[in-house]
Amino acid sequence: MQLMKVDPRALKDNPDNTRQSKSTPQADALLLATIKAVGLIQPPVIFPEVGGNGYVIEAGHRRTRMAIAAGLEEIDVIVVEVANDNGAMRSMIENIAREPLNPVDQWRGIERLVALGWTEEAIAVALALPVRQIRKLRLLANVLPSMLDQMAKGDMPNEQQLRTIAAASSEEQKEVWKAHKPKKGDTAAWWQIANGLSKTRMYARDASFGEDLRLAYGIEWSEDLFGPADEDNRYTTNVEAFLGAQQEWMASNLPKKGAIVEVNNWGQPDLPKKAERVYGKPGKGDCTAMYLDRDGKVQSVHFRMPEVSKSAGQTSTAADGAEDDEAAVAGKTRPDVTQKGFDMIGDFRTDALHEALARAPIEDDMLMALLVVAFAGTNVRVDSGANDTVFGSKRFQRHVAHLYSADGSLSFDMDSVRVAARSVLIDVLSCRRGMSNSGVVSRIAGEAIGADGFLPNMGTEDFLLCLSRQALETAAKEANVQPRARVRETRAALVDHFTSTEATFVHPTALFAPDAKDVADLLKHGDCFDAENGPVEEATGDIEGDLQPDASDDAVGSGAADLDHQDPDAVTTIDDPSDEEETAYGIAAE
Numbered sequence: 001m002q003l004m005k006v007d008p009r010a011l012k013d014n015p016d017n018t019r020q021s022k023s024t025p026q027a028d029a030l031l032l033a034t035i036k037a038v039g040l041i042q043p044p045v046i047f048p049e050v051g052g053n054g055y056v057i058e059a060g061h062r063r064t065r066m067a068i069a070a071g072l073e074e075i076d077v078i079v080v081e082v083a084n085d086n087g088a089m090r091s092m093i094e095n096i097a098r099e100p101l102n103p104v105d106q107w108r109g110i111e112r113l114v115a116l117g118w119t120e121e122a123i124a125v126a127l128a129l130p131v132r133q134i135r136k137l138r139l140l141a142n143v144l145p146s147m148l149d150q151m152a153k154g155d156m157p158n159e160q161q162l163r164t165i166a167a168a169s170s171e172e173q174k175e176v177w178k179a180h181k182p183k184k185g186d187t188a189a190w191w192q193i194a195n196g197l198s199k200t201r202m203y204a205r206d207a208s209f210g211e212d213l214r215l216a217y218g219i220e221w222s223e224d225l226f227g228p229a230d231e232d233n234r235y236t237t238n239v240e241a242f243l244g245a246q247q248e249w250m251a252s253n254l255p256k257k258g259a260i261v262e263v264n265n266w267g268q269p270d271l272p273k274k275a276e277r278v279y280g281k282p283g284k285g286d287c288t289a290m291y292l293d294r295d296g297k298v299q300s301v302h303f304r305m306p307e308v309s310k311s312a313g314q315t316s317t318a319a320d321g322a323e324d325d326e327a328a329v330a331g332k333t334r335p336d337v338t339q340k341g342f343d344m345i346g347d348f349r350t351d352a353l354h355e356a357l358a359r360a361p362i363e364d365d366m367l368m369a370l371l372v373v374a375f376a377g378t379n380v381r382v383d384s385g386a387n388d389t390v391f392g393s394k395r396f397q398r399h400v401a402h403l404y405s406a407d408g409s410l411s412f413d414m415d416s417v418r419v420a421a422r423s424v425l426i427d428v429l430s431c432r433r434g435m436s437n438s439g440v441v442s443r444i445a446g447e448a449i450g451a452d453g454f455l456p457n458m459g460t461e462d463f464l465l466c467l468s469r470q471a472l473e474t475a476a477k478e479a480n481v482q483p484r485a486r487v488r489e490t491r492a493a494l495v496d497h498f499t500s501t502e503a504t505f506v507h508p509t510a511l512f513a514p515d516a517k518d519v520a521d522l523l524k525h526g527d528c529f530d531a532e533n534g535p536v537e538e539a540t541g542d543i544e545g546d547l548q549p550d551a552s553d554d555a556v557g558s559g560a561a562d563l564d565h566q567d568p569d570a571v572t573t574i575d576d577p578s579d580e581e582e583t584a585y586g587i588a589a590e
Contacts, residue, residue, distance in 0.1 A: 385430025446512030459498025459505035
């Protein structure tokens with residue numbers, strides 16, 4: 001092996017090169033920019049051509065091509081001996097064993113370059129990245145070191161969560177990380193961490209006030225480096241000052257027939273009583289209502305007030321009053337639709353809704369959002385295990401509200417849908433014994449999402465008191481704890497073992513894997529449904545039969561009879577544990 005300089009144009013490609021697929025133009029542009037900025041860092045590996053006088057590239061085909069594109073007359077190369085397989089195995093190892101740079105190391109690497117005197121612009125040129133991207137990475141390098149260590153293990157939050165974390169101060173990050181730090185070997189709950197650090201932002205692009213009010217209210221803009229590059233991404237978290245400046249601007253720019261109004265729970269303007277909103281072009285006598293939407297942006301709508309009827313005189317006789325009453329009764333007209341008509345409309349809507357749900361194409365994100373919306377129906381009641389109470393539609397309407405935009409339309413992103421879906425599932429699914437028990441479906445859900453990893457340590461005195469002698473001895477053997485002659489001694493040894501070590505104890509009965517019999521019973525319900533109602537075709541298919549649910553599934557209080565199936569003899573309890581006396585060969589009194 002020797003190091004020498006050669007003209008890159010004289011080197012020949014290896015026909016046995018492992019990487020045959022062409023690289024992307026973006027990757028080639030990045031490599032070309034780095035070679036132009038700092039030269040060829042890693043010399044290509046070549047070997048003498050068999051039966052010729054030239055050299056063949058074993059590793060570094062792209063580097064050689066980009067060196068030629070960069071106009072280099074000579075490059076350093078490493079010359080090795082010819083392999084029996086023409087370098088095929090070494091080429092395979094060169095491409096497979098290489099590991100890409102971890103994102104966290106990228107952030108730290110940029111910080112080190114800055115410390116060594118590199119400017120952000122020079123780093124951007126060398127790495128073929130926008131300066132904005134370099135500044136974004138520098139911001140992420142200021143994330144709490146313990147969080148960076150967790151991310152370096154491959155446990156990365158999504159971009160939205162990372163944006164929220166990076167924008168928070170170090171003290172705020174420390175406090176939230178302390179509360180949500182994962183256990184050893186577990187992944188971090190980044191969505192909880194991001195929620196704990198999230199702050200309401202008011203953007204400069206939504207501000208109607210000028211520089212004078214900004215200075216008067218002490219508003220300082222910060223730059224959101226994660227926002228779109230073609231937008232004004234300045235923001236402030238001083239919500240009170242922002243809204244105050246907006247209010248003062250509205251008061252100073254109020255039209256002649258204008259009023260500042262509040263918004264209702266749906267983010268719509270709360271107009272004066274009896275006011276009629278004007279959706280078209282406003283008339284000369286119409287009024288203007290100005291208000292702040294949920295984003296703090298100034299909005300305006302037009303409305304008109306009903307005309308006040310003029311009185312014929314200061315006094316009126318009893319006869320005049322009677323005539324007015326008769327005129328009022330005669331003036332009443334039949335409503336456009338009767339109550340029976342509304343009942344028929346309800347039937348038409350329901351049939352159309354069910355038809356559309358069965359036939360119409362629905363995207364996955366919309367389908368998930370509609371499942372969240374369905375739980376907010378007034379006909380839904382959930383015996384929840386979240387706090388041992390019954391949840392009605394108002395509880396779930398809170399989750400649906402997050403799927404609506406400021407203008408009152410159903411508009412969401414997948415992050416909002418995921419948060420709402422998680423919240424609904426938390427309120428609905430329960431493994432508690434009693435009316436709130438969800439049955440086998442909660443066990444299926446727990447196994448599907450790996451809830452076993454979140455079970456607490458059961459190696460405590462309270463729980464071990466619930467285990468029989470046989471179960472305690474089995475647990476002791478699995479924990480490499482020698483069983484004692486008495487049950488209480490074995491239990492004490494187990495408690496001491498799990499307290500003094502980092503080991504955790506989870507009884508096999510507590511695992512989420514559902515019982516095969518319960519799953520079989522669940523599948524039988526599906527067979528009965530298909531036999532009675534027929535299949536529902538996807539999107540454009542036909543519907544065979546009704547889509548009516550099985551009436552047997554709607555019995556009130558069925559949750560009490562749907563508890564986990566357990567063998568009553570599987571757990572042996574002792575009325576007074578302090579009175580038990582046992583020997584190594586049997587139980588004297590239990």
